Amino acid sequence: MPVSRWAPNARERLEDAALELFAENGYEETTVTQIAERANVNRATFFRHFAEKREVLFGGEDLLADLFADGIRAAAPDATLPECLKAALAAAGTVMTARQRAKATQRLQVAATSSEVQERGLLKHARTTGAITAALRERGLSELTARLGAELGMLAFRVAFEGWMKTAGDEPFPSFADAALADLQARIAEYLPPPPTPEA
């Protein structure tokens, strides 16, 4: 029974088809036409969802930027900067599923062989950092404090992500995120202590 061309989950099917084909034949060798065929949709449908081939690898990243920002916006009005970052990572945790982990593994394998994919990943990373910065600015933080917070939040996310990717078990992402954030704060306290207050 053929899957309908108009099935509502075309985007997800395209992502799955692309990762299968990249694994089978290599990223460079795979065409958009092949991805669309495997997903049982036409090329036009591919381009309604993704601007170009490598974008099919990064649908999750665009979503993450929104989740981080939403998490920060939903934090309590008097939340401290670390509390805002914790809220951002917790919001991201909702999409860090076993399926996402499997997809991320494949994406990292493709990125290891393609600098254009690596570079697009860095562009997404920069945009996500920008989204966190903007959400922190909305809370009245200065530009520099917001940038500092965004860099620390993204570092905590990457560290948590790396730990989570290594586990085969069911330990959920938020526990990695909380540990990474606490670990970073401990390093800051140890290696970047406040300058001594001058004596009166």
Added chain:
Amino acid sequence: MPVSRWAPNARERLEDAALELFAENGYEETTVTQIAERANVNRATFFRHFAEKREVLFGGEDLLADLFADGIRAAAPDATLPECLKAALAAAGTVMTARQRAKATQRLQVAATSSEVQERGLLKHARTTGAITAALRERGLSELTARLGAELGMLAFRVAFEGWMKTAGDEPFPSFADAALADLQARIAEYLPPPPTPEA
């Protein structure tokens, strides 16, 4: 009097020629052949210095990564993390000349119109962060502390660079770098204070 094809400063001439042509005709429209002709060298000479067209824009970035790492290696054995970052930025300051500022202005203009140039810039940025991380690791810092230091150092560099790019005057780069680093440390002290010590 034609400039010799074997002139020793071919790399610098190629960089200047490329920026001129990008400004005149646009980045996309300019070919490697045109850049080589303008610099009065042949295509083979271009490719001895740069792997591809967009690399001609980033010669300075590769140099910066080395300077940051050298600065950290040359810091006193008992230097603190902020002192290491200060040493890295000071070492970079030696190449932040008026000529570099003019080139950086042109590069930013090209990057604003080309996502492939933007992405290459992010790749260079990631590699520079990696070079700082490695130099801090060599001093015995843990992986996480080294990554934290590298992210903060790069943020201080970007903030200093933005300030320095805006000045028309002769204020040297290191004064921007020192101010940015001090500013970041003050924000850390205010927004990321050490967790309260539990009472005994």
